[in-house]
Amino acid sequence: MKDLAIDKGTRVKLHFALKIKDGDVVDTTFDKDPATLEIGDENLPENFEALLMGMKAGDHAAYEVTPEKAFGQHNPSNVQSFKRHEFSADMVLEPGVVVSFADARQQELPGVISRVEGDEVDVDFNHPLAGRTLEFEVEILDVEPAGPTH
Template sequence: MKELPVDKGTRVTLNFALKFQDGEVVDSTFDKEPATLEIGDENLPENFEAYLMGMTAGEQKSVEVPPERAFGQHNPNNVQTFKRHEFSADMVLEPGVMISFADARQQELPGVVSRVEGDEVEVDFNHPLAGRTLTFDVEIIDVEPVGPAH
């Protein structure tokens, strides 16, 4: 049977690793169960899916992903300043703490405290990987057509 290439309408089982340029691993399935996803189901950002297109079972590759193809550049407009009293009194507010906000559409919007000074709390809503060049290692284990939904 001819090896099916990765394309829209396929279900792909793969191992992947996302690493910083210094080799630090951000996320990886190589040491656990492989991931299975359908192309176009938004489990993987579209730009990462693009790197998989045309690959077949048994293939491996490693690509360097610049910020604009990964999680975007760091945007200073995504850093907001709040007053301390806008948070509950028992909330720990220190740099690095992640807080979930609801945006205008009531979608969850995570922000990370970047600075606390006096009554001011600065929160960064950029993706934690924004502005980073990443290495995307991928190994395709299986590619199968997605059957009609039942």
């Protein structure tokens, strides 16, 4: 099975690293157990899955992923202003703090406080990696047909 190429309907065991270009490591499995995912199971964004297509066990590659193919450009209209009293009184409100809201469908929507000034609190709902060019490194350990786990 070592020659099976990654495609829809395959289960892949891999090591990966996601880094900000010329910067910090966001996430990696190279120093722990490998990840296993099924192509199309939405564990990996579609554009990242597309990079894996055709790779086989033993392949090792690194890709540069632009913001458009990763988490989009930073969108200023995703930064919302709130009044201080809209948050609970005991909540720490300072830049960098993650706050969770519920959207119209009651799904959890995390935001990061970007500015606190007087009674104004700005919350950024962009993905934390929006606007960043990323490096995606992968090492494919195993590729097998997806289906019931044995």
